[in-house]
Amino acid sequence: MTLLERLKIETRTAHDRIETAIDLDRRIASRDGYRALLCRFYGFHVAWEGMAGDFAPDPHFFRRRCKTDLLVKDLRALGMTAREISRLPRCDSLMPLPAPAAVWGSMYVVEGSTLGGAVIARDVERRLGLNAETGCAYFRSYGRETAVMWKSFGTMLLTASSPEVDDLIVETANRTFDVMHDWLCEAP
Numbered sequence: 001m002t003l004l005e006r007l008k009i010e011t012r013t014a015h016d017r018i019e020t021a022i023d024l025d026r027r028i029a030s031r032d033g034y035r036a037l038l039c040r041f042y043g044f045h046v047a048w049e050g051m052a053g054d055f056a057p058d059p060h061f062f063r064r065r066c067k068t069d070l071l072v073k074d075l076r077a078l079g080m081t082a083r084e085i086s087r088l089p090r091c092d093s094l095m096p097l098p099a100p101a102a103v104w105g106s107m108y109v110v111e112g113s114t115l116g117g118a119v120i121a122r123d124v125e126r127r128l129g130l131n132a133e134t135g136c137a138y139f140r141s142y143g144r145e146t147a148v149m150w151k152s153f154g155t156m157l158l159t160a161s162s163p164e165v166d167d168l169i170v171e172t173a174n175r176t177f178d179v180m181h182d183w184l185c186e187a188p
């Protein structure tokens with residue numbers, strides 16, 4: 001079994017837990033609720049990118065996948081000022097990444113969220129009428145490139161896989177899901 005297959009199986013419970021707890025229908029029922037959800041995602045990604053960037057194997061590969069700018073674009077489109085955005089709470093409960101290999105487990109969760117994001121983007125468009133220019137760039141993320149980006153992430157991840165580090169990568173993925181869960185789902 002490849003590391004990608006292991007990750008999918010061994011984090012399924014954590015994925016399903018977050019998918020249920022995020023209560024998307026309620027959050028995107030109104031523009032205000034949706035904006036509040038994006039504020040929480042911003043707080044996660046800005047903190048995560050600051051930390052994970054230090055361990056990233058290839059700065060170009062990592063930067064291309066950063067999502068904070070998309071969130072800023074959405075929040076601006078939804079009426080927030082740059083100053084308000086810069087003062088949003090940031091996720092300070094991030095797990096430390098004790099070893100460079102751990103970044104792969106964490107990045108697996110962040111990159112995989114773009115797959116669900118494509119589904120969420122369709123709901124946001126249908127419910128709130130927002131597109132990539134008017135407040136839904138983050139969930140659209142890589143747009144038509146989503147499958148290609150996921151595949152190339154998987155290829156890179158497999159080059160990092162080895163019997164010595166795979167357990168750590170899976171464990172970090174599960175911890176990342178937990179941190180995200182607490183940050184996104186326990187918010188008001």
Ligand code: HEM
Pocket residue numbers: 004007008015018019022024108109110111112113114115116117119120180184
């Ligand atoms: C912040 C919350 C979420 C995170 C971090 C997350 C993370 C992930 C990850 C890591 C994968 C990759 C699974 C694999 O290895 O193939 C994935 C796939 C997926 N997720 Fe999520 N997800 C989240 C929320 C959601 C939500 C709310 C939905 C439903 C609207 C959803 C629907 C999906 C779908 C449809 C896939 C693709 C499954 C496949 O192609 O096999 N996710 N997600």
